[in-house]
Amino acid sequence: MKIVTIAYSLILAISGIFFTYEGAELALAGGSLYYFIFGLLLLLAAFLHFKADVRASVVLAATFLLTICWALWEVGLNYWGLFPRVLTPLGFLIISLGVVAFLRPAPRFGSLGVLAAAVVTFLAFFGFSFKPFQEVIGERDPSFKIAQVSNAPDNWAAYGRTVEGTRYGPFNQINRDNVRNLKIAWTYRTGRPLDPGGWASDQNTPLQIDNTIYSCTPQNVIHAIDATTGKNKWISDPGVRPNSVARCRGVSFFRDPDAAKGSQCADRIIATTIDARLHEIDATTGARCTGFGENGFVNLSDRVGQSQNLLYYQTSAPLVARNLIVVGGWVSDNQHRGEPSGVIRAFDVRTGAVVWAWDLGNPQTTREPQDGQTYTLGTPNMWSHAAFDDKLGLIFLPLGNATPDYFSTGRPPHSESYNSALVALDIESGRERWKFQTVHTDLWDYDLPSQPALVDMPNDKGEMVPSVIQLTKRGQIFAFDRRTGQPITRVEEKPVPQTGHVSDELPSPTQPYSVGMPTIGGGALTEASAWGMTSFDQLWCRIDFRKRRYDGEFTLPGLTSRIQYPSAMGGMNWGSASYDPVNSRIFVNDIRIAGLNRLMLRDEFNEYVKTHKPTLDGHGVAAMEGTPYGEVTSHWMSPFGVPCSQPPFGTISAIDLKTRKVVWQGPADTAKNLGPMGIALGLPMRMGSPTYAGTMTTAGGLVFFAGGQDNYLRAFDAETGQELWKGELPVGSSATPMTYVSPIDGKQYVLISAGGAAHSPTMGDYVIAFSL
Template sequence: MAIVITSILFLVIGLVLSGGGVWLVTLGGSVFYLFAGLMFVITAALLFMRKAMALWVYAVLVAMALIWAVWEAGFDWWQLGPRGGLIILLGLWLLTPWIRRPLGFSSPSGLPYPANPWPLAVPVIIAILVAGYSMTTDPHDLAGDLPNEVVAAAPPFGGNVPDGEWHQYGRTPFGQRYSPLDQINKDNVKDLKVAWEYQTGDVKRPDDVGETTYQVTPLKVGDTLYLCTPHNWAIALDAKTGKEKWKYDANSGMNPDRQHQTCRGVTYYAVPAVAAGQPCAARVYLPTSDARLIALDAADGKICESFADKGVLHLETGMKYNPAGYYYSTSPPVAVAGKLIIGGAVNDNYSTQEQSGVIRAFDINTGALLWNWDSGNPDQTAPLPEGQTYVTNSPNSWSVFSVDEGLGSVYIPLGNQVPDQLGMNRSANVEKFSSSVVALDINTGQLKWVQQFVHHDLWDMDVPAQPVLFDMTKPDGSVVPALVAPTKQGDIYVLDRRNGEAIIPFKEIPAPGGAIPEDHTAPTQPISDLSFSPDPLKEKDMWGITLIDQLACRIAFHRYKYEGRYTPPSVEGTIVYPGNFGTFNWGSVAVDPERQIMFGMPTYLAFTSRLVPAAELPPRGQDEKGSEQGLNRNDGAPYGVFMGPLLGPLQIPCQAPPWGYVAGVDLRTGKIAYMHKNGTVHDMTPLPLPFKVGVPGIGGPILTKGGLAFLGAAVDNYLRAYDATNGNQLWQARLPAGGQATPMTYTASDNKQYVVMVAGGHGSVGTKPGDYVIAYTLP
């Protein structure tokens, strides 16, 4: 009976592989799957006929599969496993007595002699040994050390922030995410324990949009932590105990048309002219998902009614179109020189009649508009007169700004004009400013310089991250004020922040053509000499748990249009790699301005986009996500677009791991010192498997003078500490929910250093939601 069932199983597998193999060959792909399918079918027939030759045929398949797998993938276990796992498991089954006995013969005395196992056993054993060896190697690991010596003994950190505090999203206006604290260091980080845990009470709701996420980095000023929650509560906690001091609910309501429901942080400001202890002597400014900016008294959370309209600034003012839920601020404004400078997130790919991406500066005390810079109308920075509106759908900035008050500049990462994948009819200004970093004059809003990182962006390659500012000491001893801009496409641009010129060189390289007839592509695109951009995908990079779903991914790879980075969108469907989540995203990178090193988390996950003519769009409400996954309708445009990760039949990435790393860079030389796989599949599979394959993530790192980097972000629920010099993991703590926020560190009144992590999950990457704020310290 066993041999009959086995022959049927082999026949089914053979027919599937043969059929898919024929399809793959006609697409120009590998012939191995067709060969393997035929060998399964032949083996099935021989098993059914009780022929010992079945073992010989299958032995040939095992040997050829091993040779093919090593030829394609080398000794990479995570690539070899799917190619050979099913074949070897079934080979082991064929070697059992239940199969070999019916294939053998009987002696003259009637005793059964099972078929000789060795023709099959030898290649199976060799394959197992090769698999075992591959488990001891890591062809994707880059080992190395960053320099330990201090290059700049007293570098500017930006602003006047005490060492033990964290006043802005990136700690200071420079956005370095670097703390000069060293009480927690490489020697003792292994002893970190939970000091306190606080739950906000703001939990994910049944009617939340898909991308409801908890991305906040708390601020620490004096003895208090200030933070916000996804539904726009502002909360103050005691920094030493985690005890709640006050809570304010902005009542921003629910709207299914919002693309994001999140808050990355609040802004703190102490009013110089108001005596301490007086109402609103210090303020917390809370951005909301219904396009308001609310001023709160930092002491008790009450509204500061002297600001704007009884404490509330309405950010939708001046918009020609104002569809509810399409515009809001998810990132904290910067406070500088008596001003609040703020951008706004505009829903991607909802409509051609959305709000403007204007950047505005308001009086920090009164809320009066001081200047506006609209990338669609960049020369008119004086406040718009009554009745005039900002440019519809101009490129926006949804991320965090950096400021150099000494140079009088605010540095703004810009996104794209929606619809992201359609470039027809863009104005000259839009073409100039999309997907760039701009430097604006703090006092007037006038443009100082612009540096663009994608020309005629058709891929949603917003500059997503807060630029990091530091003063670079060159080998000749000269000091240059530098700006580090991480990008979705994986390039790290290091610029002179005075003029936007390159410190680390970048160049223009040819880019693929072939846009839809109504559109065009840029003939060249920039690429930095410091880049984490991955090699172009090949068929052999397609992956799966088994040979069968890997075959499906190979077929999909050939069906999509793909000519490498910047392959234009198409109605056939295009692979976008690096994908929409980017190699780097809003979590940015951390820079140690003393050692002049950088720590980051490059992520690799291919996406797809498929343009759909407007006349062929499904009825409204079907398969609509309005985000990075699903149908984006682009109302008013000639095409909608289906987007999403390139996934196989089992809903795992079609490209082979690793999907995520930690990496270290020497910024003075522009060289990558190390890259190590980061994160496990613990929370990606039904079983809590500890396999360290290198998983995707979204969130940011911090660095400390103690030689450490702290990072959550990965899609397994851990906070980890790394040796900043070599990237080796030194400590980890299990989180009760996804850690898709950037941690921070400070000292409290007990003179102990704390590390705080918010764990609340991320809707788009599917991590566990929660409402936790957790502080760690040494015993």
């Protein structure tokens, strides 16, 4: 027993030295004095344990009570705020009680009772981590309705089911009463190459046309699958050899009203590739539509300033609007000035000819540049999905930024009013009808990632207005009259930080805030909100907070490291919103991870890249050639690999568009496959993880989601947010679910692509359909 006592004394002493030294550093930096005091008390307890003095446990009990008082004062009853503050000193106390209880040959009943009480307290408090703490508790709403629908088969014919981008399945065979009975109906394997490096990610939402599912792999191989049985019909491989970020979020569909039924390419699957090509396939046979472009292909890199290292290509599904295919493109950020153009082009759906082009840097170019010139280089691009209102004849484009993201001086002047802007174009002419910029002089990579959602919502007078909802990485939700671009809900320009930037930068003094709609996540970080799984890494994060530059949202990039929150990951990202038209609700998922960013002068950066490899997607380590700086970005993490921002790390929220309030909000998933140092602990703690992909809602009063970090497809009650069902997947998913009714057996299916959760080394090639 003496050896145990000495060993535990040593553990307490080392811990005490750590907290005393690091706590003093935090206190001297203007932070909390608690950790310094905690360290001294641990040292006293270590000394008493070494002397085999039972008063060591008394000291640790007093330390625990002191900690409770301090923690409640600092974070109140916030469970995740209390978690690292309470459990660490309670753990020290429990071990001490155990050692003391067995110091004597015959342990006293009282000692064992105190030990048991402490253990029960620890387990009970830890057990609450498996409970989903809803930030907004959902309640039953007497006005909530389950839609009365026919459940007749109806195609999921676009990325968001329709070109309005609402992800609403008008079926209620599967509903709140029976969703618990969902089982796997069939599983399909694509056989795609798996990429443990993480550059290939399956983010695909398949289409369903009649009795066929059309699914694409990150390498752009298209699979036609029987929607009822899951059997393969055909496979089309465009022969892509990716050398960068491989994505295929979906394909598109066109049914030619002028073609004879059953003729070649009467129904067409339209897709883009990660080597910048647009191609068409006969939806029935998988054969090339040879009359489209050159043998079925159009070269999208033509006239955009493409370089040999493929900085420009497509990762999102093209928009099919009337007889046009509207295409933007992904551009690798932060490589150099004058990267490929962000031009938006419309191609004839039958021939592949350019019908119009919108080059925001040169309005005179309405189709193709003359005399071998290119479209304007370095302009903001659209890497996400567009939406279309056929009645108004308007296309809605969520734009990104002119590169680089973190330094604006020298950007093309015509681009500044379009960075991070929502733009409406006329479908016939491709000319601009209106625009709204969500970030001025964007220095944070707050490009618009989400497909706009075309919904109907009341204005301030209570009048129903055709609206467009735009989600942002900032967690801001903007709502516009889609006819005019005027905000339906109040938007205010607010002053933002103006210090810390490099001397040749001129930041915007204000930024737009959508104060008439709820903000999802966000909020100001503080030293007290810095987190960790234990008191050890929480202290590290608190010290690190004091070392970094942080002036709140819109902290400017500079030569010293800054914390950015929300980070460039989001807020809301490319998953977009889903919309319940019957109850006028939208459902959104978000990411709550802080980021770090620093600019480096060129000489320092050139030394840095000798030991740090630049990243393929332009984030992490990027050269920003043509500017005086390189840049480095990362997540703000503790040494244990745990975020320094407090849980939840991702949530799902329901927003009532009538009241413009969040009606429920809670963690989307668990940390079952996560853990410190990247080691999955298998503990399904409901802290919510960063959420990718998006939600899908149905007429059955359900919201489906699978884009968390554990391996489940979940169904939530759309009224209250209660989790009603979860189906385990063989691997995680980074894709948005979809649903359909089979025209063969009349059953409703819910389908998901499962290729691996974001950032997970465990990957797969599954397309899985569930039914009752």
